[in-house]
Every structure is written in C-alpha cells, then in structure tokens.
Amino acid sequence: MTLTARIEARTPAHRDRAVDGLRALALLAVPTGHWLLGGFTLDGDGAIHNASPLSTFGFFAPVSWVLQMLGIFFLVGGYASVLSYTRHTGSTRAWLGTRLARLGRPVLGVTAVWAVLVPVLYALGVPGDTLRTGATLVVQPLWFVGVYLVVTALTPYCVRAAGRLGAWAAAPLLGSVAVVDFLRYGPFAEAVPSWLSVLNILPGWLFAYQLGVSWGLRRIGRRQAWALLLGGAALFAALLLAFHYPASMVGVPGETRTNSHPPSLLVLALAAAQSGAAILLRDRLGRLLRRPALWAPVVVINLSAMTILCWHQTAMLAAAVPASFLGPVAGLTTAPDTLGWIVARLAWLPLFAGLLLLIGRYARGFETPWTHATAAHRSAAGLLAAGFAVYALG
Template sequence: MRAAAAKIDARTPAHRDRAVDGLRALALLAVPTGHWMLGGFTPAGDGVLRNASPLTSFGFFAPVSWVLQMLGIFFLVGGYASVLSYRRHQGPAGAWLRGRIARLGRPVLGVTAVWAVMIPVLYAMGVPDTTLRTGSTLVIQPLWFVGVYVAVTTLTPYCVRASRRMGAWAAAPLIGTVAVVDFLRYGPYAEAVPSWLSVLNLLPGWLFAYQLGVCWGEKRIGRRGGALLLVGGAALFAVLLVAFHYPASMVGVPGEARTNSHPPSLLVLALAAAQSGAAILLRDRIGRLLRRPALWAPVVVINLSAMTILCWHQTAMLAAAVPGSFVGTVPGLTEAPDSLGWVLARAAWLPVFAGLLILIGRYARGFEAPWGKVTKTRRAVAGLLAAGFAVFALGLA
C-alpha cells in the first residue's frame, strides 16, 4: 500500500490543487455517510420495507446533518474546478459544456438502466412491490443533484463574467433572491402564496456556492473574504434558527411541514457560506497535509470514483437491507430507527455498506468512462430503460 500511495503521489502533476481535491473528496464521502446514517427502514412484514428516518424520533440528532450536509462545499469546489477547466479549454464554450455534461450523464444513465433491468428480476424473485418502490426512490433521490449540477455548470460562462464584473458580490443577488422567496412562503402572507413558489429557490439556492467557487477560482475571494463568509454565514445560521424558527435538520424529516433542502432555504445558504469560508481559510493547511502520500492516495481514488459513489451508494445499502428484510428484524438494518440502539447498530453497518459499494464500484466505474464503442442502438435502449425506471421510481407507474 505504501508503494501504491507513493506511485500515485509521484504521478500527480505539480500544479494539481490538492486542497480542492481533498475538499471534494470530503464532500463526496459525506453524501453516503449522511444517507446511511440519517435514513432507515420500517419493516412491515413479509419482506416489505418502507422509508423512515431517525430524525423523526430524535430531534437532537439534527446537528449531525449540519456536518454531513456538505453540498455547499461540493458546489464551491465545483465552481472552482469548472472555472479553471473553462479557462484552459481551447475552443467554443459549447464543446466544453458538452464534455462536462457527458461526464455527469453517463453514470446516471448506467445506474438507472441497470435498475430498470433489476426491478422485474427482483420482483420475480419474490421482493415485494412496496420494497422495490422504496428502493427505487432511494436510488433516484440523490440523482436530482446531477440535474442541478448540470444546470449550474451550463451557467459557468455567465458566472465568470459576473465574477470579473462584481467580484465576490456576484453571489449577493442569489442569496437575496432566496431570502425574498423564503419571506413570501414563510412570512405573514404565506397563506396567499402558491406552493410552487418554493421551486424558485432551486437554481439560485445551489448556484450561490457555485458562484462563490467561480469567484475563488478567479482570485476574487481571499482569506479576508473567507473570514467574512465564515462569520457572516454562522451568524445568519444562528439567527434563522433562533429568531425565525427554521427547521434544525438540513434534510427532510417525514411528517414535518417545512424542509430546508428541497428546495434549499436560506438556512442552507447560510451553512454553505460558513462552510465555504472555512474551506477558503483552511486551504493552505489542507494542501500541506495532503502532501503526504498515504493521505493523498485515498483522495485520488475517491475523486476518480466520484459519480460511482454518488450513483451507487444507496444500492449498496439496499444490497444488505433487502435480503435482511426476509430474515426479519435486523438491528440497525431493517429495524425501525426509533432507538439509540439503532444509531449504534447502524454505525456498525457502515463498513459493510462501504465494502458493498467498493464491490459494486469495481463493475459500475465503467459507466464513468467514455462510451466510444457503444452503438447508437444500445444507447437508445439504455435511455429507454432509464426513462422507464424514472417513471417507476417517481410513482408515475
């Protein structure tokens, strides 16, 4: 392992920004960890599983979501990396965008097409329809992120122009837009506001951290700006929680009328600002730490498998939970997440889920590579399968 780590370190270009890669890896690992720890199942007998969350029983568990909700960091480093890639690109912006979108789309098409084939097979093997729908919902839920990420990536040229014209202030209109929408949907006139209005927060809510990343890559944010983001974001976060009674959880809680993440509320942007500020301030320290080959090698492996981790981590959990549902009530796996014992047992399952994800990833990583030899017919079939799975997972069939 030391030799492999040293080899990876030696092959790393000198200009590679190790701190940014390290932050991306940290944000990536937070996704499966958060879904595995903050999501569970309620058994209903005969192998039937339904979604459940420990946050329903343990409100004090909400601060864990503040740590595990690191999409702000992901969009920050995404904006930073995109502006560097865009600057290096020789040719029209359209070609650059097509390349970036293809890298995101291939793994999504792969996982949804595979699941479309698996559903009838699993049903024939005796897995209940309810369990299949539960699993399909879990698989497709993280993929919303890819659609949003494609949208903000498409706006990269405009983000660059805004950064060069306004500096870090280019992100201010985005947080202002979210604040206005939040006031309308949660303020004194909320009853007169249509429910669809919250959707207006979707793009500016996630574009905020991406725009900060573009400004960071354009050298329009330094340590002083990072300190202002950290302090200002933390202060706004505290005010929203204490004075305006925003939900404490950064993820949706079953039964709660309000949610912070779907679409993002102002609390999500406050957390993203604080996380972004901390990342900017810690960049040099993280970079020095990752000069050690033993620490740098895992970062490289995680980044090379980014989309595989995102697309397949719920499948890894289901690979343990679905067979377990036929055994009975398995602590931390198919047991209702309503006790502290469940929390401890679920933590013990994390290495199992990680091992299953590594095993699945050995085969699924092929979806991240260019599909140069795949015929148009096969691509069309994969597209139809993916569309069929989406219809099933969204409850439209």
C-alpha cells in the same frame, strides 16, 4: 512500486491538492449522511419502507449540519469549472458537452441497470413496496446531478458576474432565496402558492457555485473568506433562534417544512460559512495532503466521484433487502427509534462501504467514455433509464 507511490509519482506538481481534498470530503459526506440518517421499517408483508432517526432524535439535527456538505461540493465545482473553462481552447459548446457527458453517463448507467433489476427482483419474490422504496432511494441523490448540470451550463455567465462583482456576485442569489422564504414563511404565507418554493432551486444551489467561480478567479481572499464564515454563521444562528427554521438540514418525515427540497436560506447560510472555512483552510489542507498516504485515497475517491454518488444507496439496499426476508434485523429493518438502532447502524456502515467498493469495481466503467457502445446500445440504455425514471417518480 506500491499504488500510493504510483499515485504520488503521477501527480503533477501544480495539482491543487486542497481542492481535491475538499471535493473528496464532500463526496464522502453524501453516503455517510444517507446511511446514518436514513433507515427502514418492515411492514406485515415483509416489505421495507423509508424511515428516519430524525423523527425521534432531535439531537441528530446537528449531525446533518456536518454531513450536509453540498455547499462545499458546489464551491469546489465552481472553482474547478472556471479553471477548466478559462484553459479550454475550443468553443464553449464543446467544453459544456464534455462536462455534461461526464456527468450524464453514470446516471444513465445506474438507472438502466435498475430498470433491469426491478422485474428480476420482483420475479424472485421481492415485494413491490420494497422495490418502490429502493427506486425512490436510487433516484433521490440523482436530483443533484440534474441541478449540477444546469449550474455547470451557466459557468460562462458566472465568470462574467465574478469578473465584475467578485464575491458580491453571489449576493443577488442570497437575496432571491431570502425573498422567496419571506413570502412562503412570512405573514402572507397562506396567500402564497406552494409552487413558489421551486424558485429557490436554481439560486439556492448556484450560490456556492458562484462563490467557487469567484474564488477560482482570485476574487475572494482571506478577508472575504472571513466575512463568509462569520456572516454565514451569524445568519445561520439567527434563522434557527429568531426565525425558527427547522434545525435539520435534510427532510424529516411528518414535518411540513424542509430546508433542503428546495433549499431554504438556512442552506445558503451554512454554505457561506462552510465556504469561508474551506477557503481559509486551503493552504493548511494542501500541506497535509502532501503526505502520499493521505493523498492516495483522495485521488481514488475523486476518480470514483459519480460512482459513489450514483451507487451508494444501492449498496445499502444490497444489505437491507436480503435482511428483510429474515424479519427484524437491528439497524437494518428495525424502526430507527431507539439508541440501540444508532449503535447497530454504525456497526453496519463498514458493510455498506464494502458493498459499495464491490459494486463500484464494476460500475466504475460507466464513468469512462462508452467507446465500444453502438448507437443501438446507447438508445437501449436511454429507454431503460427513462422507464425506470417513470417508475421511480410515479
């Protein structure tokens, strides 16, 4: 029996294939976005530094609208969490502990491994600036896991809010982000402290998660989904055209404003539109994924979700760091400021994907329970991870 046939045979009849398909799509958007919208430059000492094609090519901004699918990820996360939470027969603390451990193990694994890699690579002649660049890239997607842990911990409160207000439970979160954006970008912006933007982090990412919880409790139907799609799209257009929000959904080097760190109102508008579209397309996507050949990759991607998230930057660095010793290599160590770089980078994507598959074959073990790890092993991994975090963030 082929792998596709085995996966199909083991899939329960009640499995919501559309939700898994949406999660897989959002997961793949993360490495694709980082690989396409992140580049390197090579300095005189042979070290690589972060650069972005968005600094040169403004027309790349709409690409970031498509690849910024964290709204979908949080939507599906809220949907799956509420189903798991309502079916759980134990305590809320036990439910949270299981889910937090599932997210935390892969993060601990990748940071501990990199804590060992940094001194080894330095001893092998990799420049310190290259290692700093690599550490920054490895840590970059892990902020998401921290936010997702906090959001997951708030699931019981999201369930109560959705039970009382339905889809409207997400409205106060949207309003909160709008108020902070007005303060930091409005007429009194100069008098507002810079730290105020941090207040957008939790409501900004909780917004789509709350929508997912309401969806899982069947408090969002097609009418509400159409309202999310059309209202989100209208707000998105207004923010771009009338209020001059930055067009890119990710940070652009040299720009003073960013939409994603922390999330601006534009991120929530996009998340609302994406969420509405996802809910409306659910049945059609579910029918499509009844085909075993399409369903099997979705299952594999979902089973490797945290591996993809934690290790995709390492896969790109596994190609770029050796290339830096060869000098300028188009699409890898050359500045992302020409159309030729875009073509070359597209050609490198299959290599990045192949390296991620190779790394994932071994890193996948971090996602499973560490049943054979002793307390000493766990403590050592924690210390290594903490040391790498200090190095990367320092």
